[in-house]
Amino acid sequence: MNNKKTIWITVGVIVVVAVIAIVAFSSGSNKQPAVKQTVKIGLALPLTGGAAFLGESSRNAAQMALSDAGQTKYNYDLVIEDDAFNPAKTATVVTKFVNIDKVSAIITFGSGTSNAAAPINENAKIPRFGLASDPTSAIGDYNFIHWTPPFKEGQLSASEMVKKGYKNVAIVDTNHSGTLAVTNSVKEALKNTSVKIASYDLTNVGDKDFRTIITKIKALKPDIVLVEMFSPEIEIFAKQMKELGVKIPMTSVETFEWSNDPSLFEGMWFISDAKITPSFAEKYQAKFNDGPKPGATYVYDLVTLFINNQEKADHALSPTEMRDSIIKTGYENSPIFGNIQIDKDGFFITNASVKMIKNGKAVLIPE
Amino acid sequence: MEYIIHISILISIYAILGLSLNLVVGFTGLLSVTQAAFYGIGAYVTAILLTSTGMNFFLALIIGMAITGVCSLAIGFVLSKFKDDYYALGSFGFNVIIYSIFLNWQSLTRGPLGIPGIPRPSLFGFTFSENVWFLALSIVLLILVYFICRFITGSSFGRVLKSIREDEGAISAFGYRTLWYKLAIFVISAMMASIAGSLFASYITFIDPSSFVLSESIFILAIIILGGLANNKGAVIGAACLILLPEILRFVGFPDDIAAQMRQVVYGVILVALMLYRPQGLIGEYRL
Numbered sequence: 087m088n089n090k091k092t093i094w095i096t097v098g099v100i101v102v103v104a105v106i107a108i109v110a111f112s113s114g115s116n117k118q119p120a121v122k123q124t125v126k127i128g129l130a131l132p133l134t135g136g137a138a139f140l141g142e143s144s145r146n147a148a149q150m151a152l153s154d155a156g157q158t159k160y161n162y163d164l165v166i167e168d169d170a171f172n173p174a175k176t177a178t179v180v181t182k183f184v185n186i187d188k189v190s191a192i193i194t195f196g197s198g199t200s201n202a203a204a205p206i207n208e209n210a211k212i213p214r215f216g217l218a219s220d221p222t223s224a225i226g227d228y229n230f231i232h233w234t235p236p237f238k239e240g241q242l243s244a245s246e247m248v249k250k251g252y253k254n255v256a257i258v259d260t261n262h263s264g265t266l267a268v269t270n271s272v273k274e275a276l277k278n279t280s281v282k283i284a285s286y287d288l289t290n291v292g293d294k295d296f297r298t299i300i301t302k303i304k305a306l307k308p309d310i311v312l313v314e315m316f317s318p319e320i321e322i323f324a325k326q327m328k329e330l331g332v333k334i335p336m337t338s339v340e341t342f343e344w345s346n347d348p349s350l351f352e353g354m355w356f357i358s359d360a361k362i363t364p365s366f367a368e369k370y371q372a373k374f375n376d377g378p379k380p381g382a383t384y385v386y387d388l389v390t391l392f393i394n395n396q397e398k399a400d401h402a403l404s405p406t407e408m409r410d411s412i413i414k415t416g417y418e419n420s421p422i423f424g425n426i427q428i429d430k431d432g433f434f435i436t437n438a439s440v441k442m443i444k445n446g447k448a449v450l451i452p453e
Numbered sequence: 454m455e456y457i458i459h460i461s462i463l464i465s466i467y468a469i470l471g472l473s474l475n476l477v478v479g480f481t482g483l484l485s486v487t488q489a490a491f492y493g494i495g496a497y498v499t500a501i502l503l504t505s506t507g508m509n510f511f512l513a514l515i516i517g518m519a520i521t522g523v524c525s526l527a528i529g530f531v532l533s534k535f536k537d538d539y540y541a542l543g544s545f546g547f548n549v550i551i552y553s554i555f556l557n558w559q560s561l562t563r564g565p566l567g568i569p570g571i572p573r574p575s576l577f578g579f580t581f582s583e584n585v586w587f588l589a590l591s592i593v594l595l596i597l598v599y600f601i602c603r604f605i606t607g608s609s610f611g612r613v614l615k616s617i618r619e620d621e622g623a624i625s626a627f628g629y630r631t632l633w634y635k636l637a638i639f640v641i642s643a644m645m646a647s648i649a650g651s652l653f654a655s656y657i658t659f660i661d662p663s664s665f666v667l668s669e670s671i672f673i674l675a676i677i678i679l680g681g682l683a684n685n686k687g688a689v690i691g692a693a694c695l696i697l698l699p700e701i702l703r704f705v706g707f708p709d710d711i712a713a714q715m716r717q718v719v720y721g722v723i724l725v726a727l728m729l730y731r732p733q734g735l736i737g738e739y740r741l
Contacts, residue, residue, distance in 0.1 A: 172663060173661060220566060
């Protein structure tokens with residue numbers, strides 16, 4: 087009897103919450119004026135957990151793209167959901183986008199999450215654009231990747247090392263899908279050059295003591311150290327290099343820019359993703375009192391792309407029409423990257439750039 | 454409808470995990486937080502066999518159970534040297550070790566890159582590609598696991614497990630070799646978790662180590678504590694509540710800027726309130 091009562095109480099609580107949720111949801115959707123058709127864009131972003139700062143910056147960028155669009159023929163509804171960077175949660179969120187929200191296009195953040203989402207939107211024939219480095223997440227007719235490809239960054243990193251006359255490089259990597267994709271590209275690109283890999287060390291997120299690795303590198307005396315680490319590991323590594331009196335210059339692919347204290351790498355060059363128009367970064371900084379984090383530029387760019395394509399049409403585009411219009415017209419005059427090519431495998435091809443840390447900030451080195 | 458089917462599949466998978474852990478924690482009183490590791494072994498064995506050899510899902514599922522059984526036997530043997538809090542700490546350690554293997558044995562698991570493109574199960578030429586059929590398969594396996602758990606807990610073997618939980622010294626005095634009982638239920642529980650792992654890998658079609666971290670073990674533990682320890686129905690109800698609740702909260706109209714954080718807060722408050730009013734869980738028979 088007592089158990090039955092408890093079950094009824096539980097069921098009651100769930101029903102009450104569900105009713106409140108449905109009422110709130112339906113009242114929210116009634117806010118749109120009936121005269122304009124609404125186009126929904128789904129964004130699965132890491133808004134909680136360790137990568138939340140990336141997701142929040144991307145969410146801000148999406149909202150900024152919407153407000154920058156100004157007066158439009160159609161209403162645009164950004165459906166933003168948290169996937170906590172967890173592939174299983176991404177699968178749930180994308181299933182919701184497809185079946186409940188009926189979005190016209192989807193943006194996912196990360197390689198693992200994009201891989202989990204890919205079969206769902208592919209079956210539903212809804213285009214999805216991943217901020218990812220793993221090419222498997224672009225397999226299919228409705229899957230795309232908008233992120234400077236790692237091979238572009240790897241090639242530029244290798245050519246810069248050759249140009250600067252380096253003979254050997256020590257690589258310190260992190261066991262993470264993003265950094266592994268990049269360092270594999272660098273290693274591949276270095277194969278055809280005179281630059282030799284003096285050592286390769288793999289660290290894990292959360293490691294705190296790199297003295298053994300640094301001591302080994304010190305003994306090997308490489309010309310440069312390629313550091314692929316996230317914050318706070320990258321700052322700890324740089325400080326321990328100083329503590330141990332190692333003055334070998336460092337470089338990275340993107341990760342200096344992700345550091346909380348870029349001044350630790352003052353005067354050092356590194357490879358960054360595609361060049362962006364300075365006005366975007368300045369505008370973002372002014373609006374949110376913080377610079378855009380990795381990924382934000384791509385999200386801004388994609389939301390703008392969807393809006394631009396939709397505005398050219400005389401009716402609300404179906405997901406397949408949205409995909410076809412993007413493939414057909416390509417992406418000329420991107421507000422962030424200029425002209426972008428979309429290749430047959432669904433990659434938005436943008437070129438990597440060379441930057442350096444100057445006065446604690448990443449600045450572009452003119453070609 | 455697809456969304457509801459998707460949520461139902463996740464509930465089935467987590468209900469299997471809850472039922473399996475309940476045998477160890479609820480019925481035997483061993484506070485284990487290694488379940489995500491066994492879940493992961495099942496998922497990885499299935500994923501590797503399906504993607505590299507094209508093996509049938511059901512054969513891969515059985516091999517996954519066998520490999521998980523062998524691993525859990527070794528782990529359980531070591532854990533049997535510990536008691537109470539030390540047992541929990543030891544099991545915590547094993548979860549971390551197995552996670553590290555998933556992450557670092559890159560030639561086998563592809564490490565953080567994960568394994569994409571895992572095919573859906575097929576049987577006699579029929580592929581469970583539609584989610585509704587996959588749900589049917591998940592429910593069949595859930596019912597199977599549920600009745601196995603009910604059989605175990607209702608048998609004389611199950612009564613010995615409960616006696617171990619209540620007073621291991623007393624049952625030992627009657628001549629029962631409790632080590633073998635504890636080992637046996639630990640291995641059975643791990644093999645059941647492996648079934649959930651196989652289903653998960655084949656359903657999501659992608660796995661990486663982030664799905665099998667320690668927090669996943671704690672989530673499974675929360676399922677059985679909320680649903681009610683030492684009650685098979687409690688594990689299923691707990692899974693349904695903990696999977697449904699955050700999904701329901703997605704439809705509450707919080708402003709976009711704080712929605713994700715607010716949902717977490719509300720989710721946490723509801724769980725705390727439930728534990729305050731029902732410390733033994735919704736239909737539990739035992740308290741930790």
